[in-house]
Amino acid sequence: MSLGQCEIFEVGPRDGLQNEPGEIALEDKIALIDCLSRAGFRRMEVGSFVSAKKVPQMAGSGDVLDRIARQAGLRYAALTPNMRGFTDARAAGADEVAVFASASEGFSRANINASIDESLDRFVPILEEARHIDVPVRGYVSCVVVCPYDGVVTPAQVACVADRLFAMGCYEISLGDTTGAGTPDSIARMLLAVRDVVPVGRLAGHYHDTNRRALENIDASLSLGLRVFDAAIGGLGGCPFAPGSSGNVATEAVAAHLAALGYDTGLDATILAEAAQMALALRAAAAATP
Numbered sequence: 001m002s003l004g005q006c007e008i009f010e011v012g013p014r015d016g017l018q019n020e021p022g023e024i025a026l027e028d029k030i031a032l033i034d035c036l037s038r039a040g041f042r043r044m045e046v047g048s049f050v051s052a053k054k055v056p057q058m059a060g061s062g063d064v065l066d067r068i069a070r071q072a073g074l075r076y077a078a079l080t081p082n083m084r085g086f087t088d089a090r091a092a093g094a095d096e097v098a099v100f101a102s103a104s105e106g107f108s109r110a111n112i113n114a115s116i117d118e119s120l121d122r123f124v125p126i127l128e129e130a131r132h133i134d135v136p137v138r139g140y141v142s143c144v145v146v147c148p149y150d151g152v153v154t155p156a157q158v159a160c161v162a163d164r165l166f167a168m169g170c171y172e173i174s175l176g177d178t179t180g181a182g183t184p185d186s187i188a189r190m191l192l193a194v195r196d197v198v199p200v201g202r203l204a205g206h207y208h209d210t211n212r213r214a215l216e217n218i219d220a221s222l223s224l225g226l227r228v229f230d231a232a233i234g235g236l237g238g239c240p241f242a243p244g245s246s247g248n249v250a251t252e253a254v255a256a257h258l259a260a261l262g263y264d265t266g267l268d269a270t271i272l273a274e275a276a277q278m279a280l281a282l283r284a285a286a287a288a289t290p
Ligand code: HMG
Pocket: 015, 018, 048, 049, 050, 051, 052, 053, 054, 055, 079, 081, 082, 084, 085, 086, 100, 111, 112, 113, 114, 140, 141, 142, 143, 175, 176, 177, 178, 206, 238, 239, 240, 241
């Protein structure tokens, strides 16, 4: 019996590849995205318009967007930290963008060199312009359980930032367990607080699998009503500004888990397996480059 639909938002080509230490050829990124594009996703994050000095792996995001074979019905997304990033992402053809804030001051400073308040102020003009030209904007909140710089983050801190992003017009709030420290209990406490201020149908779980608890955290989230989860093919990645954090939970594992529970993701397991192989080969090749 089907329990209904669950969506996986693929973030591997962005959150995954941004953290690979070696060089990744543009052709390899494009081949991975083109393979993923055939798997049945509705949304996929494929790049970031950020400082190339801070995140060198995302430097070619404009070329990526220009050269991928676009699949009808699939929205290609990019991270945009400021107005310049938004303008560049739109010029490159991003269908939607994401702004990204942190629930903790330490990570906000390390990641985007701004306090939480400063970062939210920067997002206001992006949201205004996006509304004007009808571009969907997603909002991330990082460090929803633990910050690598400030330690434990309270559910109230997360709810406050999620509320502000939603109020400024983000259509969905993705809740990032950046360090992968979350447990079903801490994730549930955080979600109960956030659910009070943002409708649960507008929330997504973005769980890194550092402690191998992401699938359990997804189960806790499902029982509280979430139906959208971010994941990275092959479990690629991590965050360059969260030392020790490993990749997002692997897309193919989440898809298999949701299917076993009875949810419909609309994803093709054979193509996911092919893409996961490509992701792992790409990681191995990057690691081998000097
Ligand atoms: P800044 O240092 O405050 O200052 O950067 P700036 O505005 O003076 O810019 C510094 C340099 O970046 C300058 O270049 C700018 O031109 C350039 P320079 O003069 O040094 O050659 N610059 C840009 N270049 C390209 N595109 C732009 C842009 N803006 C400025 N849009 C800034 C602030 C946010 C730009 C910087 O700190 C930055 O790029 N940070 C990278 C943040 C990032 O991408 N982090 C990883 C993604 S977040 C994440 O992974 C978490 C998430 O997955 C959820 C979760 O897991 O929790 C989303």
